[in-house]
Amino acid sequence: MAAVSLSVSTVKPLGDRIFIKVSASDEKTAGGILLPDTAQEKPQVGEVVQVGPGKHNDDGTRQTPEVSIGDKVLYSKYAGTDIKLGGDEFVLLSEKDILAVVS
Amino acid sequence: MAAVSLSVSTVKPLGDRIFIKVSASDEKTAGGILLPDTAQEKPQVGEVVQVGPGKHNDDGTRQTPEVSIGDKVLYSKYAGTDIKLGGDEFVLLSEKDILAVVS
Amino acid sequence: MAAVSLSVSTVKPLGDRIFIKVSASDEKTAGGILLPDTAQEKPQVGEVVQVGPGKHNDDGTRQTPEVSIGDKVLYSKYAGTDIKLGGDEFVLLSEKDILAVVS
Amino acid sequence: MAAVSLSVSTVKPLGDRIFIKVSASDEKTAGGILLPDTAQEKPQVGEVVQVGPGKHNDDGTRQTPEVSIGDKVLYSKYAGTDIKLGGDEFVLLSEKDILAVVS
Amino acid sequence: MAAVSLSVSTVKPLGDRIFIKVSASDEKTAGGILLPDTAQEKPQVGEVVQVGPGKHNDDGTRQTPEVSIGDKVLYSKYAGTDIKLGGDEFVLLSEKDILAVVS
Amino acid sequence: MAAVSLSVSTVKPLGDRIFIKVSASDEKTAGGILLPDTAQEKPQVGEVVQVGPGKHNDDGTRQTPEVSIGDKVLYSKYAGTDIKLGGDEFVLLSEKDILAVVS
Amino acid sequence: MAAVSLSVSTVKPLGDRIFIKVSASDEKTAGGILLPDTAQEKPQVGEVVQVGPGKHNDDGTRQTPEVSIGDKVLYSKYAGTDIKLGGDEFVLLSEKDILAVVS
Known part of the structure; x- marks a missing residue:
C-alpha cells in the first residue's frame, strides 16, 4: 500500500484537536515582538488551519472550539504531534x- | 486447544476501540506527502477496518465513533496493541x- | 482449614470481571492466524467461561457486559490475575x- | 491504656470494607484445586466473616456489597491490611x- | 506570639477528619488480642475523641461520619498526622x- | 515598576485559599501544649487573618469556608506558600x- | 512566514488563562513589603493585563474569573509560561x- 497523500485541506482533526501551521520564529526583531525568555520555556506561534468538531460533553453535545481557521495562536512548543x-x-x-x- | 483463526472480518472491537490496517510508509515521496520530523515523533497512517460500538456514557448510552470503516486516519505510532x-x-x-x- | 475446591462452574466473578480460559498459542500456523509482532506486545486469545454481573453505574444500575460465555476474545497478556x-x-x-x- | 480485646464478632468494617478469614493454602492437591502459577501472581482464597455497610454513593445512598458472610472469595494476596x-x-x-x- | 494551649476538647477537626487517641499496644497478650503480622503491616487501635462535621458532598450537603466519640477503631499506622x-x-x-x- | 506594598489587610485570597499568620512554636512548655512527635511530622499552629470566598462548586455556587478570621488552626507545615x-x-x-x- | 507582532492588547488568553505583567522585585525595602522566605518558595507579584473568558463548566456555561484587568496579584513563580x-x-x-x- 502506498503512503497516503496529505494536504492541509484533507486533514480533519478529531474531537478537540486543532491543526496548526507553525510560524517561522524571528527572535532578533525588536518592538512588540515575541522574545521568549529561554529556549526551554519558549512558547510557539502558529496559524490555525483546521479545527476539530470540539470536545464531547458527557451528555453527547460538543463544546464549540474557541479558535477558528486563520487565528494566530500561542501554544506550548512541547504539546501535540509534529507533522511535515x-x-x-x-x-x-x-x-x-x-x-x-x-x- | 488450537489457536483461533483470525481474519479482519471476525475481529469485533469492544467499546471505543478501532481496528486499523497499518499503511506502508513511503517517506521519500515529495509533494503533499507526510514527512514526519523525526522517528520519535512520527505519526502513523492507517485505514480503519473495524469500529467498536463506541464508548459507554455514564447513563448507559454510547458515544457514536467519529470514524468509519474505510477512513484513512493519522494516529500515534505508540498507541494501542500491534497485531499481525x-x-x-x-x-x-x-x-x-x-x-x-x-x- | 483445607483449600477450597475450585472448578470453572463455581467461580462467580464480581463486578465487571470476566473469567477466561487461556487458549494455547500456535504461532507457526499460516493463513489468517494471529501472528503477534513481538513477545512484548503479544495479545492473547482466550474463551470466556464466566461473566460478572457488570460494572456498577453511579445510579446503582449495572452496565451489561459486552461479552458472553463462549466468546473467543483477544486481551492484553499482562492484564488481570492468572489462575490454574x-x-x-x-x-x-x-x-x-x-x-x-x-x- | 490496655490493648483492645478483638474478636471476629466485634470487628465492624467501615464503608466498602470486607473482613476475611484467610484460608490455609494447600498447593499440592490435584483435581479442581487452585494451583497458582507463581508466588508473585498468587491469588488468595478466604472466607468472608464481616461485611461493611457498603460504599457511599454521591447522593448519600449506599451500594450494597456483592458478598455475604460465609462466602468463599478469591482476592489478590497483596490487597488490604493483614490482621491476626x-x-x-x-x-x-x-x-x-x-x-x-x-x- | 506564644504557643496555643491545646487540649482534646479544644480540637475541632475540619471536614471528614477524625481525632483519635492512640491506644497503647500490648502485643504479647493471647486470646482474642490483636497480633499484627509484621511491624510494617501493623494496624493500630485507637479511640475516637473528636469527629469533624463530615465530608462535603458536591451539592453542599455533608456525609455524616460513620464513627462517634468513644468508638474504638482500627486504622492504618501510617495514615494521618501524629500529635502529642x-x-x-x-x-x-x-x-x-x-x-x-x-x- | 516598584514592588507592591503588602499588608495583611490588602491580601485577598482567591477561591478556597486561607491566609494564616504562623504562630511561634514553643515546644518546651508542658501541660496541654502541642508537642509534635518529630520534626518531620510536625503540625503547625497559626491564626487565620484572611479567608477566600470559598471553593467553586460545579454549579457555580461556592462552598462557604469552615474557618473564620481569628480562628487558631492546625495545618501541615509543608502545605501552601510561605510569605513574610x-x-x-x-x-x-x-x-x-x-x-x-x-x- | 514572518514572526507575529505581539503587543499586550493583541493577546487574548483562552479559557481560564490570565495574562500578567511581572512586577520588578525589590526585596530590600522594609515596612509592609513582601519579603519571601527563600528563593525556592518565593511568590511573585504581577499586574493582570488580560483575562480569558473563564473556565468551561460541564454544562457549557463559563465560570467568571475572580480577577480583573489592573488587579495586583500574587502567584507562584513556577506556574505558567514566561513571555517577553x-x-x-x-x-x-x-x-x-x-x-x-x-x-
Missing part, C-alpha cells in the same frame, strides 16, 4: 494546549 | 488515540 | 482489558 | 479487591 | 483511613 | 490543608 | 495558580 507536509511544519494538538489567540 | 494477520500489520487502539481523518 | 485449575490456565480480568471478540 | 486474631490470619480489604466468589 | 498532647499520643486522619470499629 | 510581611511569617494555603480549629 | 514583549516580562497562567489579589 511538503516543506512546511505543522502541529496537531488539543485546544487546551493553546494559550492565547494573538492576532 | 497473515503478512499484514494491524493495530487495535482507542478512538481517542486517533489524531485526524486524512482522506 | 487442574492443568488448564485461566485469567480473571476487567472487561475493559478485553480488546475484541474474535469469533 | 489468636492464631488465625485475617485481612481487611475493599470489596473492589475481591476478584470472585468461589463457593 | 501532654504525655498522650493522638492522630488526626480522614475517616476513609479508618478500617473498622472494633468495640 | 515585615518581620512576621505567613502562609497561604487551601482550606483542605487545614486539619483542625484549635481555639 | 519588548523589554518587559509577562506570564500566562491558569487562574487557579493565582494565590491572592494584593491591591
Whole structure:
C-alpha cells in the first residue's frame, strides 16, 4: 500500500484537536515582538488551519472550539504531534494546549 | 486447544476501540506527502477496518465513533496493541488515540 | 482449614470481571492466524467461561457486559490475575482489558 | 491504656470494607484445586466473616456489597491490611479487591 | 506570639477528619488480642475523641461520619498526622483511613 | 515598576485559599501544649487573618469556608506558600490543608 | 512566514488563562513589603493585563474569573509560561495558580 497523500485541506482533526501551521520564529526583531525568555520555556506561534468538531460533553453535545481557521495562536512548543507536509511544519494538538489567540 | 483463526472480518472491537490496517510508509515521496520530523515523533497512517460500538456514557448510552470503516486516519505510532494477520500489520487502539481523518 | 475446591462452574466473578480460559498459542500456523509482532506486545486469545454481573453505574444500575460465555476474545497478556485449575490456565480480568471478540 | 480485646464478632468494617478469614493454602492437591502459577501472581482464597455497610454513593445512598458472610472469595494476596486474631490470619480489604466468589 | 494551649476538647477537626487517641499496644497478650503480622503491616487501635462535621458532598450537603466519640477503631499506622498532647499520643486522619470499629 | 506594598489587610485570597499568620512554636512548655512527635511530622499552629470566598462548586455556587478570621488552626507545615510581611511569617494555603480549629 | 507582532492588547488568553505583567522585585525595602522566605518558595507579584473568558463548566456555561484587568496579584513563580514583549516580562497562567489579589 502506498503512503497516503496529505494536504492541509484533507486533514480533519478529531474531537478537540486543532491543526496548526507553525510560524517561522524571528527572535532578533525588536518592538512588540515575541522574545521568549529561554529556549526551554519558549512558547510557539502558529496559524490555525483546521479545527476539530470540539470536545464531547458527557451528555453527547460538543463544546464549540474557541479558535477558528486563520487565528494566530500561542501554544506550548512541547504539546501535540509534529507533522511535515511538503516543506512546511505543522502541529496537531488539543485546544487546551493553546494559550492565547494573538492576532 | 488450537489457536483461533483470525481474519479482519471476525475481529469485533469492544467499546471505543478501532481496528486499523497499518499503511506502508513511503517517506521519500515529495509533494503533499507526510514527512514526519523525526522517528520519535512520527505519526502513523492507517485505514480503519473495524469500529467498536463506541464508548459507554455514564447513563448507559454510547458515544457514536467519529470514524468509519474505510477512513484513512493519522494516529500515534505508540498507541494501542500491534497485531499481525497473515503478512499484514494491524493495530487495535482507542478512538481517542486517533489524531485526524486524512482522506 | 483445607483449600477450597475450585472448578470453572463455581467461580462467580464480581463486578465487571470476566473469567477466561487461556487458549494455547500456535504461532507457526499460516493463513489468517494471529501472528503477534513481538513477545512484548503479544495479545492473547482466550474463551470466556464466566461473566460478572457488570460494572456498577453511579445510579446503582449495572452496565451489561459486552461479552458472553463462549466468546473467543483477544486481551492484553499482562492484564488481570492468572489462575490454574487442574492443568488448564485461566485469567480473571476487567472487561475493559478485553480488546475484541474474535469469533 | 490496655490493648483492645478483638474478636471476629466485634470487628465492624467501615464503608466498602470486607473482613476475611484467610484460608490455609494447600498447593499440592490435584483435581479442581487452585494451583497458582507463581508466588508473585498468587491469588488468595478466604472466607468472608464481616461485611461493611457498603460504599457511599454521591447522593448519600449506599451500594450494597456483592458478598455475604460465609462466602468463599478469591482476592489478590497483596490487597488490604493483614490482621491476626489468636492464631488465625485475617485481612481487611475493599470489596473492589475481591476478584470472585468461589463457593 | 506564644504557643496555643491545646487540649482534646479544644480540637475541632475540619471536614471528614477524625481525632483519635492512640491506644497503647500490648502485643504479647493471647486470646482474642490483636497480633499484627509484621511491624510494617501493623494496624493500630485507637479511640475516637473528636469527629469533624463530615465530608462535603458536591451539592453542599455533608456525609455524616460513620464513627462517634468513644468508638474504638482500627486504622492504618501510617495514615494521618501524629500529635502529642501532654504525655498522650493522638492522630488526626480522614475517616476513609479508618478500617473498622472494633468495640 | 516598584514592588507592591503588602499588608495583611490588602491580601485577598482567591477561591478556597486561607491566609494564616504562623504562630511561634514553643515546644518546651508542658501541660496541654502541642508537642509534635518529630520534626518531620510536625503540625503547625497559626491564626487565620484572611479567608477566600470559598471553593467553586460545579454549579457555580461556592462552598462557604469552615474557618473564620481569628480562628487558631492546625495545618501541615509543608502545605501552601510561605510569605513574610515585615518581620512576621505567613502562609497561604487551601482550606483542605487545614486539619483542625484549635481555639 | 514572518514572526507575529505581539503587543499586550493583541493577546487574548483562552479559557481560564490570565495574562500578567511581572512586577520588578525589590526585596530590600522594609515596612509592609513582601519579603519571601527563600528563593525556592518565593511568590511573585504581577499586574493582570488580560483575562480569558473563564473556565468551561460541564454544562457549557463559563465560570467568571475572580480577577480583573489592573488587579495586583500574587502567584507562584513556577506556574505558567514566561513571555517577553519588548523589554518587559509577562506570564500566562491558569487562574487557579493565582494565590491572592494584593491591591
